Amino acid sequence: MSHEPYDIGPARPRLDALAKACGTELFSADSYPPGLLWAGARRCGVPHGILRGVDASAARALPGVHAVLTREDVPGSNRQGIVHKDMPVLCGTRVRHCGDPVALVVAESRDVLRKALALIHVDIEPRQALADMDAALAPDAPLIHESHGSNILLAAEIHKGNAEEALAQCDVILEETYFTPAQAHAFLETENGLARLDEDGILHLTVSTQAPFRDRFEIGHALGIEPWKIRVHSPFLGGGFGGKDGATVQCLLGLAALRLPGRTIKMWWDREESFLAGYKRHAARMHYRLGAMNDGTLRSLVCHLWYDTGAYAHLGGEIMELGMEHAAGPYRVDHMDCRGLCVYTNNPVAGAFRGFGVAQASLAFEGMMDRLADRLGRDRLDLRRQNALRRGDRNCAGVTLTSSVGLDECLRRVQGHELWTTRHAWKKDAPAFTRRGVGVAAVFNGMGYGRGLADNAIAKIELTPDGRFVIYSGVPDMGQGNASTFAQIAGEMLCQDAGRLEVIQPDTERSHPSGSASAGRTTYTFGQALIKACEMMTTKLVRRAALALMIDEPGGFTLVPGAVRHLPTGKELPLTVMGAMLPRDDRVCVAEYLMPVSREVPDTGKDFPLGFPHLIFPFAAHLVRVEIDELTGLVRVCDYLAATDGGRVLNPQNFHQQIEGAVAQGLGFALMEGFGTENARITTPDLSTYLIPTSLDLPDTQSVAVETLEHSGPFGMKGVGEVGMNGPLPAVASALSDALGAHIVRAPVTPAMILELLASRGAQA
Amino acid sequence: MSHEPYDIGPARPRLDALAKACGTELFSADSYPPGLLWAGARRCGVPHGILRGVDASAARALPGVHAVLTREDVPGSNRQGIVHKDMPVLCGTRVRHCGDPVALVVAESRDVLRKALALIHVDIEPRQALADMDAALAPDAPLIHESHGSNILLAAEIHKGNAEEALAQCDVILEETYFTPAQAHAFLETENGLARLDEDGILHLTVSTQAPFRDRFEIGHALGIEPWKIRVHSPFLGGGFGGKDGATVQCLLGLAALRLPGRTIKMWWDREESFLAGYKRHAARMHYRLGAMNDGTLRSLVCHLWYDTGAYAHLGGEIMELGMEHAAGPYRVDHMDCRGLCVYTNNPVAGAFRGFGVAQASLAFEGMMDRLADRLGRDRLDLRRQNALRRGDRNCAGVTLTSSVGLDECLRRVQGHELWTTRHAWKKDAPAFTRRGVGVAAVFNGMGYGRGLADNAIAKIELTPDGRFVIYSGVPDMGQGNASTFAQIAGEMLCQDAGRLEVIQPDTERSHPSGSASAGRTTYTFGQALIKACEMMTTKLVRRAALALMIDEPGGFTLVPGAVRHLPTGKELPLTVMGAMLPRDDRVCVAEYLMPVSREVPDTGKDFPLGFPHLIFPFAAHLVRVEIDELTGLVRVCDYLAATDGGRVLNPQNFHQQIEGAVAQGLGFALMEGFGTENARITTPDLSTYLIPTSLDLPDTQSVAVETLEHSGPFGMKGVGEVGMNGPLPAVASALSDALGAHIVRAPVTPAMILELLASRGAQA
CATH class of the missing domain: 3.90.1170.50 (Aldehyde oxidase/xanthine dehydrogenase, a/b hammerhead)
Structure with missing residues (x-):
C-alpha cells in the first residue's frame, strides 16, 4: 500500500478508474x-x-x-x-x-x-398537436393541462434599472432573434x-x-x-x-x-425509448435588443425568451429562470428588462440538461457582443474585456458579486494565447475552397440551487473496525469524478493514502440526503460537508487516542497514514486499533453544509418561486478556430481553448476532463445535435439520425485553469460541471461569423445552413 | 402525555422512581x-x-x-x-x-x-499474617507481594512552602494522632x-x-x-x-x-462473601502537627498518613493521595509537609469508597481545628470562617482555586441557622443523665480523576424513528439518580417532556466510554458531553426541518415538545416525521467532554503517578447536635444540618437525596461501622455483627444548597456524590468533644468509648 496521502492539488488517479477500465465496476444496468x-x-x-x-x-x-x-x-x-x-x-x-x-x-x-x-x-x-410554442400560445389553442388553465407553464420577468428608457438613449441599438434546438443527453447508459x-x-x-x-x-x-x-x-x-x-x-x-x-x-430503456420518453434540452427562441454607447459600454438589454418545455413541466420554469438570470451575459449592464415564457407543447418533455437554460441564452448574448464589436469596429475580445463583470459588480439579475470572479483573467489568458495572437496569419493560410474563422465567447453559469431551495449536503464518514475510512456519498457520481474527489478531500483532511479510503455511492439507507448531482454543486456542497465531517473525525480520533494513551490534553496529536501520532512523545495508536476499540456510533461522523445564498432582493418584476438568484458563478472564456469547406459546407473544429475560472482546482485531471467533456457536448450542440420533431413527432429517433460528435469530429481541447479563490468553497473551489457547456455554441457561432461575415442565429449550424450562408454572401459579394 | 418539558431547576420526579417502586426495574441480580x-x-x-x-x-x-x-x-x-x-x-x-x-x-x-x-x-x-501496618512495616516482615519488593504500595509526599521552619515560628503548635476504621459499603445489591x-x-x-x-x-x-x-x-x-x-x-x-x-x-455473592471478598474503606492512621498564630491564622501543617490497603492495591495509592491532597482541610495553610504511606497487609482488600481517602483525613484536620479553637478560646465556627479557602486562594496542595468556592457561604449559613444560634440554650436544656453537644465541620472533596488520567465522557443521543429521544448513558447509575438527570438535561436542551425521553443504561456495545461512576464526576462530565450532543441534535434537527420545509436559512427555528417549529411562519414538523425521515446515522449525535485539569505543577516532593492534583471542589459545612446518655454511652444524633456548595443544583430532589444518603453513611462511619478484624480475620462477617444505621438511628437531615456557579460544569453544577460523606465523622467528633470536653481521635465512637471518656473525665473532675 502506498503511503503517499491521497491529497488535494496534484493530479491524482481517479479511484474508480481501474474498476471502470476493467469492467468490474457495476452500473445499475449491469445488474441481473x-x-x-x-x-x-x-x-x-x-x-x-x-x-x-x-x-x-x-x-x-x-x-x-x-x-x-x-x-x-x-x-x-x-x-x-x-x-x-x-x-x-x-x-x-x-x-x-x-x-x-x-x-x-x-x-x-x-x-x-x-x-x-x-x-x-x-x-x-x-x-390537435401543439407542435411549437406559437401554436400553444394561440388564443384558440387547446389546453394541454386543463387544470393549469393555460399553456404557459411560467411567465416571469427580471427588471433592473429602466431598460427601455436607457435603450432609447444609447448610441447603438442592435436587435436580433436567436433559436436553439432541443438536445438529447445521449448518455452511454440509458x-x-x-x-x-x-x-x-x-x-x-x-x-x-x-x-x-x-x-x-x-x-x-x-x-x-x-x-x-x-x-x-x-x-x-x-x-x-x-x-x-x-x-x-x-x-x-x-x-x-x-x-x-x-x-x-x-x-x-433502449436508445429509442430513451429518445422518445426521456428528457431533452429545451428548444428556445430569444429576441434581443441591446443598447450600447459608442465607447463600447453596454447600457441596456431588453429581451424576451421563450422555452419549449414539451408536454410536462419537469424543471422548465427554473431552467428558463436561469437563462433569464444570465440573459445579459457575464457583463456589466445597468439596465435590463427580461421577460420569459416557458410554454407547454406536445413535444417531447424538456428538462434539466448541463448548461440548464444558460447554454441557450449564451448564443444570444454572445452573438449580440459580436455584432456590437463588428458595428463599432472593435476587437471582439477586447470589447468583452471592457464590459466583463468584476468582483463587486452587480450582474444583470442585480446580484452583487462578492464571490470570486475570474472572467477578465480568463479572457486575458485567451488574448495572450498563440491561438489568438496568430489568428490573422492562420486565417490567411487557409487552403483553397476553405474559409477559416476564429471565435471567442465569454460565459458563466450560476452554481447551486439558488435562493429558496436549501442547497445542502450531509456527509458521513466512518472509521471501519479495520482502520480504514469509508465516505458515504450523498450525491451520485455520473462519471464526472466527484466520488474520487471526495476520497481526495478525506485523504487531504485525514492525511491518509488511497488504500485507506473508500467511497460508498449514494444509498438512502446508508448515506444522507445531499441533494441532486446537478447544478455544478456536487463537489462544492458535499465537499464542504465532508471537510467538516473529517474535522470532526480528526478531533474525535485525537481525543480518543489521547484517552487510550493516557495523555490528558489533546494538543500535539496529528493523524499520519494509518495512525494517530502524539508528536511530543512519538507514541502512535494505529487506526486498526482505534477502529477495533471504538463503538460503532463513535466511528461515524456526520456533518452538514448549506451553500450561502444571496440576501439581496433583486429588482424583479415578479418573484420566481424557486432557485433565483444565484450568488456564485464559475466563468469561462472559450476560443475556437474553425475551417469551413466551401464545397460541402462541412465545418471542422481545428483548435479549441477553454480558460475556466472554477476557483481552486482540486484535481487537475478531473477538472480538465469536465471541461473537455462539456466542450465536446457543446460542439455537438453547435454543429450536429438538432433533436428534430415534425408535428410533435420525433424525426431523429435513434443515433443513426441524431448524430453526436465522435472523437474524430473533435480537436484536442486545451483547457486552462484560472484559479481564483472562492472563499466559501471547499479549499477554494467552485463547480465546473455546467459552465463548459455554454461556450462552444457561441464560440463556434463567433468563428463562423468571422469566417463568413454573416452572424449565426440558429443552431445547430448544419452544412446546409453554411452552404446557404455562403450562397447569400456570395450573392451579396 | 404531559407537555411540560422535563427541564432543569425545579424538582422533577426521577424517571426511574416508578419502575423501582413497583419492582419492574430489573437489576443485574434480578436476572434469571x-x-x-x-x-x-x-x-x-x-x-x-x-x-x-x-x-x-x-x-x-x-x-x-x-x-x-x-x-x-x-x-x-x-x-x-x-x-x-x-x-x-x-x-x-x-x-x-x-x-x-x-x-x-x-x-x-x-x-x-x-x-x-x-x-x-x-x-x-x-x-505469618501481617494484621496491621506496623507489622507489615517491620524490618523482618515477610513480603506480601514479592515482585513489588516492599510492603509499601506507595510512599508519597506533598510539600508546600517550608513547613518545619514555619511550624517552629508558630505561636501555637498542636499534635495529635487519629484513627479511622475500615468500612463496608453494605450496598443493598451485593x-x-x-x-x-x-x-x-x-x-x-x-x-x-x-x-x-x-x-x-x-x-x-x-x-x-x-x-x-x-x-x-x-x-x-x-x-x-x-x-x-x-x-x-x-x-x-x-x-x-x-x-x-x-x-x-x-x-x-451473598452478604458474607461480599464482606469477605469485597473491597472496604481503608483503615487509616494520621499523625498531625498543626501550627497557628495567636490571631487564629493557620500557618503550617506537618502530617503523616498511613493507609492500610489490605492484600491488594486496588486504588490504594490514589486514595491515599486524595487524603493527602485534602490533608490540611479546606483552609489557607501556607506551609505543608505531608507524607503518606499506603501499606499492604493481610487484611481484607481496601479500595474505593465514597469520600475516597478524604473521609479519613477529615477527622484529623477538623479535629485539629477544634483543638486550636479551644486552645485559643475562639468560636469553632468562627475560626473556620477565618481560615476558609476563598476563590483565588491556593489550597494545601498548591492549586490555585479558579473554580467556584462556596465554603464561607456554607459556614455562614450554618452560623445563621437556629440549630447553631440556639445551641447554648439547647445544651442547657439537656435532661438528667444526658449531655448535649453541638459540632461543626468544614469539608471538601476534589471532583473527578485529577490530572494525568483523562476525565472524559462521550454522550450519545438518538432521535428514534417514532420521534422520541434516547440517551445512551456511558456511566452507570448506582442509585444516585444521574440517569434521570441526564433525561432532564436532554429535556432542558431539547425542550421535550419526560414521555419523550428515555435513558439507556451503559452497554459497551451501544453507549460510549465515559469513565466510571465515581469521584463525583458522573453528572458533571457526562452532563457536559450530553449538552454538547443535544446542541448538535438541535442544530441538526433545525437544519433538516429547514430543508424539509423548503426554508433556506435555519434562523427562526426552535424545538417545541414533539416538533420543530419555524417561528416566523408557525410551520411545524413533528418529531415523528423527522424520525421517520432521517437515516439512522443522521438521527444520532455523539459528543465528548474532557474535564479541565490544573496546569500548575504543585510543589510536591514526589510526583504522584495518577490523579493529582484536582481543580474543582465541592464544599460543605455540617452541623450536628448530639445527646449522650451518660448511663449507657449511647449517642443520639438529634439534628443534622448540611450546607453544601455543589454549584448550581439541577434537581433539588436528587441533590438533597445525595446529601442525605451521604450523611447517613457518614453517621454510620462515625458511630457504628467499625469493620473489625483480629489477626487479619474478619470479626464482623455479617449484618448482625457489622451494624449500619437504620432510619430509626438517624435524624431528618436538613440539607441546604449553597448555589455557587461552577462555570466549567453543566449549567453550573459540581458533583456532590462524595463531599457529604466527609462531614459527619468530624462533625460528630466535634459535637462529642463539645459535650464531653474530650477530643475524639478514633472512630467509630462506640458507647464503650463514650463510657470510658466519661469515666476518665469524671476522674479528672
Missing part, C-alpha cells in the same frame, strides 16, 4: 440478479389525444407475462414532477406527447416483454433500474439516478407510499447530464414491484 | 435467564499462606457440577487491578487474605454450588453478574458495575482476550459507593463463560 422480471411501458405514440381505452387482454394471455398494469392499478396520486406534479406514471384519460406511457408490462424475459407490448391495443382519439418490495414492506430500488433522495418522495407521492419505506441506491452512472434528474424508470419500477412483492423487476 | 448455571468461588479462609494444592475431585464428581476451575485454567495473565495488576483471578501459589479465591465452581443450581464448594479441599501452609460467550466469540456480561468500559480491559487482560470481544452491560445498580469500581465478579464470570460456551453463568 437471479429470477428477475422485465418491465416495460407501452408508449402511446400519439402527440396529443384522449385515451379511450387500453386493451391488454392479448398481452395478459401471453405466457410469461406476469402483469399488465394501467392507470387504475396506480395506488397513489399517479403524479410525478420535481416542482409541478403534472406527469402521470401511467396515463388514464389523456396523452400529451408520443412517449406518454399507457400501460406497464412485467414479463419473464425481454423477448416476452417486447411481444406483450406489441399486443397491447390502445384506443386514442387524436387532438435510463434503467431495478426494484423489489421486500418482506418488511420496504421498496428497494437500484436506479441510474442523479437524485436518489428526492426519488423517494417522487415515488412515494406517485404511488401512495411513505417515502421512508423506499430505499434508493444509486451506483455509478454511465452519464447523466441532467437527464436522470427526476423520475424516469422509478415510479414505473416501483409500481411493478408493489404488484409483484418479492420479485426483482428490471427496466431498461 | 432460562438455563442459567451458577458460579461461585472457593475462598481460602486463611489470611496468608502458601497454596500447596487444591483437591477438587469430590466436587467435580458431584452431579450437577459443570466445571471446577483452578489457576491453571486461567488463559490470560490472571491479574486484575485498576492501576496495579496484583490481584489474581484465582490464586495459584499464594494466598494473601481470607477472601482470596482458589477455585471456581460452576453448577446446575445454587444448592449444588454450595455443596461442591464445601467439597473442595484446599491445602495451605500458613505464613456483587453479582451474568456472563455468556456467544457463537461469534463475544463475551457478554451483565454486571452490577460502576465501570463497564474499564471492565472490558480488566477482563481482557486477566483472561487473555481482546477487550473489544467483550460486551459489558450495566443495568441500574442497587448501590455501589466505590465498591463496584473495579473487578469483583467480572473475571470469574468471564472465566466460567469461556469454559462453557453458550451457557449463561450467574454469580451472586
Whole structure:
C-alpha cells in the first residue's frame, strides 16, 4: 500500500478508474440478479389525444407475462414532477406527447416483454398537436393541462434599472432573434433500474439516478407510499447530464414491484425509448435588443425568451429562470428588462440538461457582443474585456458579486494565447475552397440551487473496525469524478493514502440526503460537508487516542497514514486499533453544509418561486478556430481553448476532463445535435439520425485553469460541471461569423445552413 | 402525555422512581435467564499462606457440577487491578487474605454450588499474617507481594512552602494522632453478574458495575482476550459507593463463560462473601502537627498518613493521595509537609469508597481545628470562617482555586441557622443523665480523576424513528439518580417532556466510554458531553426541518415538545416525521467532554503517578447536635444540618437525596461501622455483627444548597456524590468533644468509648 496521502492539488488517479477500465465496476444496468422480471411501458405514440381505452387482454394471455398494469392499478396520486406534479406514471384519460406511457408490462424475459407490448391495443382519439410554442400560445389553442388553465407553464420577468428608457438613449441599438434546438443527453447508459418490495414492506430500488433522495418522495407521492419505506441506491452512472434528474424508470419500477412483492423487476430503456420518453434540452427562441454607447459600454438589454418545455413541466420554469438570470451575459449592464415564457407543447418533455437554460441564452448574448464589436469596429475580445463583470459588480439579475470572479483573467489568458495572437496569419493560410474563422465567447453559469431551495449536503464518514475510512456519498457520481474527489478531500483532511479510503455511492439507507448531482454543486456542497465531517473525525480520533494513551490534553496529536501520532512523545495508536476499540456510533461522523445564498432582493418584476438568484458563478472564456469547406459546407473544429475560472482546482485531471467533456457536448450542440420533431413527432429517433460528435469530429481541447479563490468553497473551489457547456455554441457561432461575415442565429449550424450562408454572401459579394 | 418539558431547576420526579417502586426495574441480580448455571468461588479462609494444592475431585464428581476451575485454567495473565495488576483471578501459589479465591465452581443450581464448594479441599501452609501496618512495616516482615519488593504500595509526599521552619515560628503548635476504621459499603445489591460467550466469540456480561468500559480491559487482560470481544452491560445498580469500581465478579464470570460456551453463568455473592471478598474503606492512621498564630491564622501543617490497603492495591495509592491532597482541610495553610504511606497487609482488600481517602483525613484536620479553637478560646465556627479557602486562594496542595468556592457561604449559613444560634440554650436544656453537644465541620472533596488520567465522557443521543429521544448513558447509575438527570438535561436542551425521553443504561456495545461512576464526576462530565450532543441534535434537527420545509436559512427555528417549529411562519414538523425521515446515522449525535485539569505543577516532593492534583471542589459545612446518655454511652444524633456548595443544583430532589444518603453513611462511619478484624480475620462477617444505621438511628437531615456557579460544569453544577460523606465523622467528633470536653481521635465512637471518656473525665473532675 502506498503511503503517499491521497491529497488535494496534484493530479491524482481517479479511484474508480481501474474498476471502470476493467469492467468490474457495476452500473445499475449491469445488474441481473437471479429470477428477475422485465418491465416495460407501452408508449402511446400519439402527440396529443384522449385515451379511450387500453386493451391488454392479448398481452395478459401471453405466457410469461406476469402483469399488465394501467392507470387504475396506480395506488397513489399517479403524479410525478420535481416542482409541478403534472406527469402521470401511467396515463388514464389523456396523452400529451408520443412517449406518454399507457400501460406497464412485467414479463419473464425481454423477448416476452417486447411481444406483450406489441399486443397491447390502445384506443386514442387524436387532438390537435401543439407542435411549437406559437401554436400553444394561440388564443384558440387547446389546453394541454386543463387544470393549469393555460399553456404557459411560467411567465416571469427580471427588471433592473429602466431598460427601455436607457435603450432609447444609447448610441447603438442592435436587435436580433436567436433559436436553439432541443438536445438529447445521449448518455452511454440509458435510463434503467431495478426494484423489489421486500418482506418488511420496504421498496428497494437500484436506479441510474442523479437524485436518489428526492426519488423517494417522487415515488412515494406517485404511488401512495411513505417515502421512508423506499430505499434508493444509486451506483455509478454511465452519464447523466441532467437527464436522470427526476423520475424516469422509478415510479414505473416501483409500481411493478408493489404488484409483484418479492420479485426483482428490471427496466431498461433502449436508445429509442430513451429518445422518445426521456428528457431533452429545451428548444428556445430569444429576441434581443441591446443598447450600447459608442465607447463600447453596454447600457441596456431588453429581451424576451421563450422555452419549449414539451408536454410536462419537469424543471422548465427554473431552467428558463436561469437563462433569464444570465440573459445579459457575464457583463456589466445597468439596465435590463427580461421577460420569459416557458410554454407547454406536445413535444417531447424538456428538462434539466448541463448548461440548464444558460447554454441557450449564451448564443444570444454572445452573438449580440459580436455584432456590437463588428458595428463599432472593435476587437471582439477586447470589447468583452471592457464590459466583463468584476468582483463587486452587480450582474444583470442585480446580484452583487462578492464571490470570486475570474472572467477578465480568463479572457486575458485567451488574448495572450498563440491561438489568438496568430489568428490573422492562420486565417490567411487557409487552403483553397476553405474559409477559416476564429471565435471567442465569454460565459458563466450560476452554481447551486439558488435562493429558496436549501442547497445542502450531509456527509458521513466512518472509521471501519479495520482502520480504514469509508465516505458515504450523498450525491451520485455520473462519471464526472466527484466520488474520487471526495476520497481526495478525506485523504487531504485525514492525511491518509488511497488504500485507506473508500467511497460508498449514494444509498438512502446508508448515506444522507445531499441533494441532486446537478447544478455544478456536487463537489462544492458535499465537499464542504465532508471537510467538516473529517474535522470532526480528526478531533474525535485525537481525543480518543489521547484517552487510550493516557495523555490528558489533546494538543500535539496529528493523524499520519494509518495512525494517530502524539508528536511530543512519538507514541502512535494505529487506526486498526482505534477502529477495533471504538463503538460503532463513535466511528461515524456526520456533518452538514448549506451553500450561502444571496440576501439581496433583486429588482424583479415578479418573484420566481424557486432557485433565483444565484450568488456564485464559475466563468469561462472559450476560443475556437474553425475551417469551413466551401464545397460541402462541412465545418471542422481545428483548435479549441477553454480558460475556466472554477476557483481552486482540486484535481487537475478531473477538472480538465469536465471541461473537455462539456466542450465536446457543446460542439455537438453547435454543429450536429438538432433533436428534430415534425408535428410533435420525433424525426431523429435513434443515433443513426441524431448524430453526436465522435472523437474524430473533435480537436484536442486545451483547457486552462484560472484559479481564483472562492472563499466559501471547499479549499477554494467552485463547480465546473455546467459552465463548459455554454461556450462552444457561441464560440463556434463567433468563428463562423468571422469566417463568413454573416452572424449565426440558429443552431445547430448544419452544412446546409453554411452552404446557404455562403450562397447569400456570395450573392451579396 | 404531559407537555411540560422535563427541564432543569425545579424538582422533577426521577424517571426511574416508578419502575423501582413497583419492582419492574430489573437489576443485574434480578436476572434469571432460562438455563442459567451458577458460579461461585472457593475462598481460602486463611489470611496468608502458601497454596500447596487444591483437591477438587469430590466436587467435580458431584452431579450437577459443570466445571471446577483452578489457576491453571486461567488463559490470560490472571491479574486484575485498576492501576496495579496484583490481584489474581484465582490464586495459584499464594494466598494473601481470607477472601482470596482458589477455585471456581460452576453448577446446575445454587444448592449444588454450595455443596461442591464445601467439597473442595484446599491445602495451605500458613505464613505469618501481617494484621496491621506496623507489622507489615517491620524490618523482618515477610513480603506480601514479592515482585513489588516492599510492603509499601506507595510512599508519597506533598510539600508546600517550608513547613518545619514555619511550624517552629508558630505561636501555637498542636499534635495529635487519629484513627479511622475500615468500612463496608453494605450496598443493598451485593456483587453479582451474568456472563455468556456467544457463537461469534463475544463475551457478554451483565454486571452490577460502576465501570463497564474499564471492565472490558480488566477482563481482557486477566483472561487473555481482546477487550473489544467483550460486551459489558450495566443495568441500574442497587448501590455501589466505590465498591463496584473495579473487578469483583467480572473475571470469574468471564472465566466460567469461556469454559462453557453458550451457557449463561450467574454469580451472586451473598452478604458474607461480599464482606469477605469485597473491597472496604481503608483503615487509616494520621499523625498531625498543626501550627497557628495567636490571631487564629493557620500557618503550617506537618502530617503523616498511613493507609492500610489490605492484600491488594486496588486504588490504594490514589486514595491515599486524595487524603493527602485534602490533608490540611479546606483552609489557607501556607506551609505543608505531608507524607503518606499506603501499606499492604493481610487484611481484607481496601479500595474505593465514597469520600475516597478524604473521609479519613477529615477527622484529623477538623479535629485539629477544634483543638486550636479551644486552645485559643475562639468560636469553632468562627475560626473556620477565618481560615476558609476563598476563590483565588491556593489550597494545601498548591492549586490555585479558579473554580467556584462556596465554603464561607456554607459556614455562614450554618452560623445563621437556629440549630447553631440556639445551641447554648439547647445544651442547657439537656435532661438528667444526658449531655448535649453541638459540632461543626468544614469539608471538601476534589471532583473527578485529577490530572494525568483523562476525565472524559462521550454522550450519545438518538432521535428514534417514532420521534422520541434516547440517551445512551456511558456511566452507570448506582442509585444516585444521574440517569434521570441526564433525561432532564436532554429535556432542558431539547425542550421535550419526560414521555419523550428515555435513558439507556451503559452497554459497551451501544453507549460510549465515559469513565466510571465515581469521584463525583458522573453528572458533571457526562452532563457536559450530553449538552454538547443535544446542541448538535438541535442544530441538526433545525437544519433538516429547514430543508424539509423548503426554508433556506435555519434562523427562526426552535424545538417545541414533539416538533420543530419555524417561528416566523408557525410551520411545524413533528418529531415523528423527522424520525421517520432521517437515516439512522443522521438521527444520532455523539459528543465528548474532557474535564479541565490544573496546569500548575504543585510543589510536591514526589510526583504522584495518577490523579493529582484536582481543580474543582465541592464544599460543605455540617452541623450536628448530639445527646449522650451518660448511663449507657449511647449517642443520639438529634439534628443534622448540611450546607453544601455543589454549584448550581439541577434537581433539588436528587441533590438533597445525595446529601442525605451521604450523611447517613457518614453517621454510620462515625458511630457504628467499625469493620473489625483480629489477626487479619474478619470479626464482623455479617449484618448482625457489622451494624449500619437504620432510619430509626438517624435524624431528618436538613440539607441546604449553597448555589455557587461552577462555570466549567453543566449549567453550573459540581458533583456532590462524595463531599457529604466527609462531614459527619468530624462533625460528630466535634459535637462529642463539645459535650464531653474530650477530643475524639478514633472512630467509630462506640458507647464503650463514650463510657470510658466519661469515666476518665469524671476522674479528672
